[in-house]
Amino acid sequence: MPDNKVLKITDTVSWIGALDHDIVTFDVVMETKFGTTYNSYFIDAEKKTIVETVKEKFWDTYLAKLQTLTDPAQIEYIVLNHTEPDHSGCLARLLEVAPKAKVVGSGNAIRYLKDLLGFEIPHLIVKDGQTLDLGNRTLQFVAAANLHWPDSIMTYLQEEKLLFTCDIFGEHYCNEAMFDDAVGDFDDAFRYYYDVIMKPYSRFMLQAIERIRPLDIVSILPGHGAILRTNWKKYVDLSEQFAREALREQEPNRVFLGYVSAYQNTGVIAGMIAEGIRQAGDIHVDFCDIEKMGMAEVEQRIIRASAIVLGCPTFSQNILLPIYQVFALINPIRDRNKLAAAFGSYGWSGEGAKIMTSAMGSLKLNVMDEGLMIKFTPHNDTKDKCIAYGKKFGETFLNAMS
Ligand code: FEO
Numbered sequence: 001m002p003d004n005k006v007l008k009i010t011d012t013v014s015w016i017g018a019l020d021h022d023i024v025t026f027d028v029v030m031e032t033k034f035g036t037t038y039n040s041y042f043i044d045a046e047k048k049t050i051v052e053t054v055k056e057k058f059w060d061t062y063l064a065k066l067q068t069l070t071d072p073a074q075i076e077y078i079v080l081n082h083t084e085p086d087h088s089g090c091l092a093r094l095l096e097v098a099p100k101a102k103v104v105g106s107g108n109a110i111r112y113l114k115d116l117l118g119f120e121i122p123h124l125i126v127k128d129g130q131t132l133d134l135g136n137r138t139l140q141f142v143a144a145a146n147l148h149w150p151d152s153i154m155t156y157l158q159e160e161k162l163l164f165t166c167d168i169f170g171e172h173y174c175n176e177a178m179f180d181d182a183v184g185d186f187d188d189a190f191r192y193y194y195d196v197i198m199k200p201y202s203r204f205m206l207q208a209i210e211r212i213r214p215l216d217i218v219s220i221l222p223g224h225g226a227i228l229r230t231n232w233k234k235y236v237d238l239s240e241q242f243a244r245e246a247l248r249e250q251e252p253n254r255v256f257l258g259y260v261s262a263y264q265n266t267g268v269i270a271g272m273i274a275e276g277i278r279q280a281g282d283i284h285v286d287f288c289d290i291e292k293m294g295m296a297e298v299e300q301r302i303i304r305a306s307a308i309v310l311g312c313p314t315f316s317q318n319i320l321l322p323i324y325q326v327f328a329l330i331n332p333i334r335d336r337n338k339l340a341a342a343f344g345s346y347g348w349s350g351e352g353a354k355i356m357t358s359a360m361g362s363l364k365l366n367v368m369d370e371g372l373m374i375k376f377t378p379h380n381d382t383k384d385k386c387i388a389y390g391k392k393f394g395e396t397f398l399n400a401m402s
Contacts, residue, residue: 006065007178007227009219010160012137014042015227016065018058021174026086030196034189035174038086039223041164042069043157046135047076050101051155051164052223056089063097072097077124077132079104079139081166082152083112087223092117104132106143109151126153128211142211144168146204146333148197154212161218167197168208169235170222181230189225190235194242200334202243209240249303251284252401255394256301258288259311260322265345268378269386270311273343276390277309281398290322299329307339307397308365314344314352314373323356332364339397340365343372343389350375368396 007015017039023032038054040062048070054062066072075098080088083105091113095101103113103123110123126132128143142154147168155164171193175183198205220228220235228235257274261267267289274285286301302308310326312319342356353371360367372389374382 003061004065004068005176005178006068009041009221009227009229010162012044013157013160013162013221014044014069015178015221016040016042016062016069018054018062019174019176020055020058023172026172030172031192032172034172034186036172036224037174037178039170039221039225039227041221042066043134043137044069045137047133048074049077049079049134049139050075050094050098051079051221052081052087052166053078053090053094055086056093059090059093062090063093073099075101077102077104077134079155079164080109080113081105081144081155081164082149082223083109083116084149084167085116087166088113088116091121095121104139106145106151106153108145108149109153112149112151128153131158142208142215144204144208144211146201147208148201154208156212156215161216162221163212163215163217163219164221166223168205168222169220169228169232169239170224171226173225175226178227179230180226180228180232180235183226186226187238190238191242193224194239198239199242199246200331202246205239205243206247209236209243212236246303250306251304252306253282254284254286254305255307255309255397256286256288256305257309257311258290258298258301258326259344260291260313260320261289261311261345262313262315263345265374265377266311266313266343269343269345269372269374272378272383272386273309273311273372273390273393276387276392277394277397278390279387280391280394283394283397290326295325295329298326302326302329302335305338306401307393308335308360309341309343309393310356310360311343312352312356314346314348314350317349317351319344319352319355327359327363330363330365336364337366339368339393339400341368341371341389341393343374343386345376345378346373347376366400368393
């Protein structure tokens with residue numbers, strides 16, 4: 001069935017977004033069992049304005065919706081609060097039919113768009129607090145960097161008291177009714193979206209919420225999912241609660257020590273390093289055989305820890321897959337500067353520690369040293385060395401945290 005849905009939000013503002021019932025995963029890793037929507041809005045002010053576009057594959061539908069409301073050639077501004085292609089995907093084609101339009105966004109957004117599109121675009125860079133006169137309406141821009149890209153802003157339509165937030169306060173949830181009071185219960189989708197997309201940026205979420213609290217808001221118009229015309233306060237409060245919970249999750253004296261071990265040589269080294277860390281002082285060592293745990297559990301433990309120690313045997317001059325999977329769970333924004341170290345057993349040339357410390361450095365962890373590698377089996381004569389290594393790590397950790 002063709003999607004020709006256009007929704008009037010106020011006399012001036014309409015939703016002209018795309019409904020995507022069929023999407024199965026988003027950004028490769030995010031399950032989207034409720035589908036999603038790409039919300040774009042048309043502001044029928046004296047200076048006609050679009051806020052966000054939609055994913056490129058919906059261009060024909062999108063243009064048809066827009067043309068029911070205006071001649072695209074009359075559009076003067078296209079505001080992009082965030083430039084990920086699910087929101088900027090139709091920009092190039094929109095600019096073809098809206099040749100006098102300027103693209104409005106943060107400095108980062110405009111830089112990203114040049115690289116995304118491959119050509120210069122007519123643009124207007126806006127900063128926090130700046131306003132843009134649409135004739136009979138006024139846009140005010142609100143900084144929201146790192147939610148969830150460095151380009152992100154929010155846009156407040158002063159006269160209508162509407163706040164356009166793109167990914168912030170959104171969720172992947174597709175229901176044609178679109179309004180929060182009409183689509184049914186989408187709280188699970190909202191929580192999941194927060195956990196996957198926003199949680200690593202929780203401290204930025206608190207800053208953004210602080211910025212919008214003084215605004216007189218009637219509705220929040222996000223870039224995905226339900227338009228929050230009735231319960232926007234609930235979803236802002238929930239976001240604040242989730243952010244505070246996420247920031248409380250990290251424990252200051254907790255070290256994640258995760259390892260894999262084929263013949264328990266690396267496992268024995270892990271035990272001795274853990275003993276050394278504990279000897280350094282009041283430190284909780286979260287001792288984990290990664291092979292016995294799901295990666296979701298490993299991620300939760302990494303979030304809770306303030307330092308990360310990884311152990312892996314060297315295997316054919318490489319390390320093993322589960323440790324690469326652990327690296328995929330480390331978030332350089334969330335976990336930046338956590339103290340880190342690597343260790344393992346080896347038989348031939350022992351590249352494991354070098355591979356792990358190199359990856360840890362690239363992921364913005366604070367790598368203590370070149371790591372500890374023990375040839376084949378850790379016998380009694382290496383026990384002191386392993387315990388001393390753990391103690392050195394523990395003392396470095398306590399110093400860093402004091
Ligand atoms: Fe919905 Fe970050 O894009």
